[in-house]
Amino acid sequence: METNELKFNILRLLETKGIGFAKFWTIWNAFKDDIDLDAIFKGQQEIKKYLNNEGYSDWQSNEKVVSEKWDKLLDKNVQVIFFEDDIYPQKLVSRLKKKAPPILLAFGNLNLLSKTSVGFCGSREASGKGLETAYDCAEQLSRDGINIVSGYAHGVDMTTHRAALESGGTTTLVLAEGILNFKIKKELLSIWDWDRVLVLSEFLPGLPWSVRNAMQRNGVICALSEAVILIEAKSRGGSIEAGKTCLGMNLPLFAPVYEGMPESAVGNRELLNQGAYPIYKSQKTSKANLDKIFHIFDSDSSASSIVPSSKSLKNNQISFLD
Incomplete structure (x- = not known):
């Protein structure tokens, strides 16, 4: 999966009802080594056990809404920093643990x-x-x-x-x-x-x-x-x-x-x-x-x-x- 596509799907997941940082890390740790990560992010059944019915329905249907927000981020030149990017400050992960933000959105230097x-x-x-x-x-x-x-x-x-x-x-x-x-x-x-x-x-x-x-x-x-x-x-x-x-x-x-x-x-x-x-x-x-x-x-x-x-x-x- 391309980096920008991965970041977009992470944003989709974070925009899903019932998903906070702690739940995100649980899901990520379960699937991060999966060869077919792309299929998981496209709404396959593996992710359903981590969401209630409302959350799973939202996950399946929120792609268009999140895509509009993604386009706004790109239009405004917002930098989307994924926690695996070299520039992401790893002290956030070590100090905040499951409260660490999976992505940071940034303007500037x-x-x-x-x-x-x-x-x-x-x-x-x-x-x-x-x-x-x-x-x-x-x-x-x-x-x-x-x-x-x-x-x-x-x-x-x-x-x-x-x-x-x-x-x-x-x-x-x-x-x-x-x-x-x-x-x-x-x-x-x-x-x-x-x-x-x-x-x-x-x-x-x-x-x-x-x-x-x-x-x-x-x-x-x-x-x-x-x-x-x-x-x-x-x-x-x-x-x-x-x-x-x-x-x-x-x-x-x-x-x-x-x-x-x-x-x-x-x-x-x-x-x-x-x-x-x-x-x-x-x-x-x-x-x-x-x-x-x-x-x-x-x-x-x-x-x-x-x-x-x-x-x-x-x-x-x-x-x-x-």
């Missing part, structure tokens, strides 16, 4: 998929201090050649994308909707550069935004990143769940600490108690001290080596007081 990255998650309603801190951290990382990954929502996400582009860096926008719904938001329009941007979606092409999608998309942000910075997470919601997801993947999670943090941002404190590392302000530069984050990109360092000592905190760092 695909080379950013393999670039060293730091993810940002945080409140849509972050305080001015929180947004200032998010911008500072993203700007410093960008100027050091690190790609910024975030979710293209208002607040912290948009601030970090903007910081990356304004500082000449790169950024990956992980959508919580289908890629056919993507539009460049006015906050970024004047600084947009397709050579330095990757727009990525794990969802079906026409799927609308939803809270559920946003929660799921945070897992991809974490899995694409070598570390994650969390800004003003509440006790419940997507940001704190992203932090827990990050810790669950054994990825370094960082949470800035500063005076005047809103009372609603109790999620940061909870995650600091669960293993996140604090970020303090450098007395020398009056910017966030990101030495511990830069240190993890040293091939000789390990996650355990980034724990700050009490002496370094006392002598080199202070809280954000202003």
